[in-house]
Amino acid sequence: MLLMNIEQLKYIVVIARTGSLKQAADELHLTLPALSQSIKSLEGELNITLFHRSRRGSVPTEEGHKLIEKAKYVLLAYQDFIDEAEAYTNTMSGEIRVATYPGPMGILVEVISKLKMDFPDIKTAVYENSTEAIIKKVQDGEVDVGLITYNEKEEHKYRTLIFNKLLDGHMVAAINKNSQLTKYSQITEEMLKGQPIILYDDIYISDFMKRFNLPALDIRLITNNIDTIKNSLENNTAINIGFDYAFKTDVGLSKSSEFVIVDFAPPLNNTYAFGYIYHKNNGLSRIIREFIKRMSNKLRTNPPDKRID
Template sequence: MNIEQLKYMVEIGRAGSLKEAADNLHITLPALSQSITNLEKELNIMIFHRSRRGSVPTEEGHRLINKAASALQKIQEFTDEAEAYTNTMNGEIKIATYPGPMEILVNLVTEIKREYPNIKACVYENSTEYIIDKVLEGEVDVGFITYTEKEEKKYRNLVFKKLLDGHMVVAANKQSPLAQKNLIKEEMLVNQPIVLYNDKYIQEFMTGFNAFPFDILFTTNNVDTIRHTLENNTAINIGFDYAFKTDAGLSRSNEYVVVNFAPPHYKTYSFGYFYNANNGLSRIIREFLSRIHRTLENDNL
């Protein structure tokens, strides 16, 4: 028996099927099935009832899964305790984010590095889909994205923590007629050149309009390009409101304004972070997330 098998047990119990658990764990179905079979042989007990409908824990399996979850938690506590005996924290911070909070995250990483110079840090910026994949693959510890209840239900082995409520807005140069509007209605977007950040939520939001497709000038993953486009009054931008509050390039320009959508297109989203429940969180990551919460609370975002 090994730690990986304990993780496999817990994930199968959570997912309800070997196939879904294998997908969540990013291992092959035969490898997962064989690992659990070997564990059952070693313990001389059946942990799961397997059928076409899924994998359901036996009565004994339920107890063992709960014990396994507790054991994994204790192992994490052991690691944290060992680190606490040193005079400084070690480890690595690997995070990925949607562009909006990049400056905040970089500032916090810099702050922690000053206090704990032995840690290593990697910060990536990309789209929601990319970030989810990297967390699932274990290449990133924590991802910062915009999400809905759909993602929480779809990725059951991911733990989501909300930081802010947000919604879609239109950003327009002050010289644009849209800048004078109190609310943006769908018909106002017709014949307007639009630049979009390349993110699946923004793309899904755009398809919710009856008049779609609009005049999409281009999509980009470069926030500076979006800012230049707005400042030059080349196009309008549709994106998340928090990006214009937290992103350094977008929030510090006085050349454009942000306007809310009128119903039914005023829709709220959650912005926050998520991590893989199978991997847990190291002591340094928990410290980093604690500072994120305090920073956002102090900034009243």
């Protein structure tokens, strides 16, 4: 009789995804010897070699690949079983690991805090990262869900990820209310000439800035500190170019009355999406689905932005 367990199925799926026993052990919070011994025990019980091991990593054998695909379905079915059982008792447990760019952090913390009040048994971990780092964390299994900005290019590029949109958005200029630029309903490229600019450090904002044809924009600072951006806007020392929903979802930015946001004129008014991503090999547990539902509801009811009409 086979004595394998659910944890061992999870182990082989993670090893196959990471291609490394060491990386898998780190992700699973196990020692490398413990993980290695568990896999050897499973291979002995099955009388099958699941992985080719070398200095370059661990790659599934032909038989291993087929069994690992089956293991993924078993794990999804097991999670469905747990979710169904919890639904009958109106309780939820498990872990929520989320990575986000700074904009939605305030809303995210509020949603998770209320979720913890309703379901005290859940565990949560929140990480603040750039879009690139968030995508990598989701790909590597370090987090369950990432909150990012993206466009169709990313959806085609990262085939192992599932993209779900929460909001449509586009690039805007945030300008101090006393600036002469606020009299315009749209910002053109020429208007940025000689204007001091502060940017949030994000690859998609960087890509957007490459679309400008001006010889040299006066970019004073690139930072990942939202307070620095807020202070620059409120003190009228720079304008900020970024995603419009950052000014809706960030607590500090959304409550400030010292600046307004102005849309860009075509062709610079391109649209992005704000949403969540997860690895296609990993299902979303009931508690994570509940978190996403509450996050989506909160975003829909968030106060309107400070847009010039």
